[in-house]
Amino acid sequence: YLHQSIFKQTKDFNEGIIQWRRCVSCNKYITFFSRGKGCTVHSWYLNKKNIQVPCIGQYVCEALQSCPPLCNPAFGDVKRPHCICCLCYENLGGHIYHRSGIRGKKASTCISENLHANDITKGLEFIGNLLINIAHTGNNEIKKNILIKIFETLLFFLPLKSDSTTSFSTSTANTSTDYKEQEKIVLNEPPSLFMIKTLFIKIYKEKECKNVEINDFNEFGHTFGQKLWNSRLDVNLKKSAIESPQTIQEYYNAFPEFLKNFFSGMIDELYEKKMSICNFQRKKHNKPPKVKISGQTIKIVTFITSMLLSLAFPHLKVWLPQVLASLSRMP
Numbered sequence: 181y182l183h184q185s186i187f188k189q190t191k192d193f194n195e196g197i198i199q200w201r202r203c204v205s206c207n208k209y210i211t212f213f214s215r216g217k218g219c220t221v222h223s224w225y226l227n228k229k230n231i232q233v234p235c236i237g238q239y240v241c242e243a244l245q246s247c248p249p250l251c252n253p254a255f256g257d258v259k260r261p262h263c264i265c266c267l268c269y270e271n272l273g274g275h276i277y278h279r280s281g282i283r284g285k286k287a288s289t290c291i292s293e294n295l296h297a298n299d300i301t302k303g304l305e306f307i308g309n310l311l312i313n314i315a316h317t318g319n320n321e322i323k324k325n326i327l328i329k330i331f332e333t334l335l336f337f338l339p340l341k342s343d344s345t346t347s348f349s350t351s352t353a354n355t356s357t358d359y360k361e362q363e364k365i366v367l368n369e370p371p372s373l374f375m376i377k378t379l380f381i382k383i384y385k386e387k388e389c390k391n392v393e394i395n396d397f398n399e400f401g402h403t404f405g406q407k408l409w410n411s412r413l414d415v416n417l418k419k420s421a422i423e424s425p426q427t428i429q430e431y432y433n434a435f436p437e438f439l440k441n442f443f444s445g446m447i448d449e450l451y452e453k454k455m456s457i458c459n460f461q462r463k464k465h466n467k468p469p470k471v472k473i474s475g476q477t478i479k480i481v482t483f484i485t486s487m488l489l490s491l492a493f494p495h496l497k498v499w500l501p502q503v504l505a506s507l508s509r510m511p
Contacts, residue, residue: 243274
């Protein structure tokens, strides 16, 4: 059902190759069988690079589709394919087809389950995060050119009337009308920060008033765990300080920066809330206010981070858990 017989007849079975290639996403080696260099039906050119994804992932899924001139079928012209494994294919937005296993029952697919309904939203979010990463780089010339092009695009979504509220148009009809009436503006220099915030003043005010909220804590936990897992290289570089530090400060400094910042912020916030309530009660009883003890947060963060590192990287002999384990074994 994946490859019609007419396509199989174009290549002899003796041309089959068991390939061993590295996934361009996770950098892990994958092994797969192909007739020739790659599949003539399911190979694509994405931005002039040959992409080879699992054929079973293209049975129904439209993650890869004709989008000239960006994405086009390879039609057998397979040259130095960039391979993507099944797991990464799904992580990047594709879906592997799974048969139902029951005779007569149709398998659920990404189309029937409407799994691509939020692709546009997720695509915009991904581009937004990409722009944030670019904003933190040091190449001002690239940032300048990107800001000019983005601002020229966003100008089409501003209202034409000066007395209307500054917000993005959500109506399709209004948007199409704006495109026709709006004069195309070409900028030579990027607008100032004041100009940007003033033109999008409503969005700026909403951002200022909005409280920081995390709606999906499960997703946040997965993201945090993935970041901890990806910090393996940084942790291994400081292995000696984590396993046998000379001082507590050296041990603390060896931890990944994002772990220290996250737990320090959380512990400090809890201490401040508790301290304000405690000092309010002490003031009522004419007692001097409590002050924050320096170094107390570091001790708590050191303990929590040590446990997490020991759990994530069991090959490391993290100093604090090793000391506690040895104390528990003492007679």
